[in-house]
Amino acid sequence: MVPGEVVEAALRAARKRDVPVADVPLIAVAEEAGISRSTLLRRLGGSRAALDEAVRATGIDPGGQRPVRERAIEATARLLGSSGLGSVTLERVAEGATCSVHSLYATFGGRDALLRAVYDRYSPDVDLDAALASPRDDLTTTVRAIFRALADSLRREPRVLPAIIAEALARPHDPAAQAVYQQSIGRMLEKISGWIAEEAAAGRIRDLPLFPLVQQMTGPVISYFLLTPVYEQFVGLPHPDDAIETFTETFLRAAATSPPTP
Structure with missing residues (x-):
């Protein structure tokens, strides 16, 4: 010693x-x-x-490595993607990040803040913000960009977003699982809901109940790319870009006031 x-x-x-x-x-x-x-x-x-x-x-990073924050976020993401939310304990994160538990508390303050930092790193929020900031006169381009942001976040390794969704579905009454889900998926859906409401007010999307419209837009693409690793073991799947085009055309034909010509 x-x-x-x-x-x-x-x-x-x-x-x-x-x-x-x-x-x-x-x-x-x-x-x-x-x-x-x-x-x-x-x-x-x-x-x-x-x-x-x-x-x-002692809780101090001696250096010679990347900062504790970076290593901890990556170690947590790996645990989430491979073993789910239940595997994310500060002890296991510290082991994967080669730091002490005290260093994690000093850096994040606790597990909840660590999970928020992981979602901020691996979420589709930045790509969604870019898609929703595009000119509003091209509905097709915006819808396609939204679908691409969702698809990329669901396919990205480590598979953080799929792990959060799976945990929320597996444990619908667990406060911890639902809190992470609401903080991550809820924020994403809130952005899309706001955009749909603006498009409906501008007359570009049909004036229908908001939540079914959000579900109609996000449900199919999330389900498809969430389950792609399972599907592709049994059937040949189209290229992701082709799938995104199909989802884009399908949503616009159902919801746009001026659907694009097939």
Whole structure:
């Protein structure tokens, strides 16, 4: 076990140089601790890694790696995509991100904030915002862009969005699963609902009840791309671009006041 005074000496040396602990030479740590380099190495068991691990155990990232935030988000996404929401514990995330649980609390404040950060990274929100910001005189282009944003988010690895949807469907009465679903899918549907309401008010989409219209638009494309990994094991599927074109034409023929010519 690395003595606490050695850890404190490493932290002081890092602060003085304004660099991560991993970038402080051992001789500088030894000088700060008032011992020789050889004595320091004996106390570390002959390995620099022991010092970095001891610093990490205090909740401080010693450096030499990407920031804890980046590694934790990626580790959480991998857990979500492979094993579902129930697998995401701070202990498993810390293991996958090679950091301490204390570092996760220091960075995110808790599991909920970590999950929000993961969704922000892997959500379709940015692509949806770009699609909805396009000129409103070309309904076909906008609908196609919305479908592409949804398809890309459902196909992207690791499969974060499918995992959230699956968890919400499997555990409809679980507050944690539903909270993540509402925070992620709810925000996405809210953006699309607002756009549909504006298009209906402008007379480009039929003035029908809003929620069925949202379902008519998002339901088929989400179902298709959510289940694509299952479908493609049994049948030949069209190219994703061709599927998006089919969904675009189908929705516009059903909902647009001036459907496009087939």
